Amino acid sequence: MALFNKLPWLSICLLLLAYIIFGKYLTTVAPSLLSWGMALLWGLVLAIAS
Incomplete structure (x- = not known):
């Protein structure tokens, strides 16, 4: 179970x-915010699912 608990954080x-x-390669703010939002969303989904 310890491994599964670490997976979302990984x-x-x-x-x-x-x-x-x-x-660093993005030239505008919107894609950066979008990718940041997606990262947070996936992290939240994985944390809840585990």
Whole structure:
């Protein structure tokens, strides 16, 4: 069960890392906010589902 409890946090960390990396290449604010919102949404979904 400990592994399953860590999975959502691992996913969130990976999404945040992807946001930071790809965010540097985005030229406008809207895509950054969208990707940030999607990362938070997926993190929340995974946290609830586990």
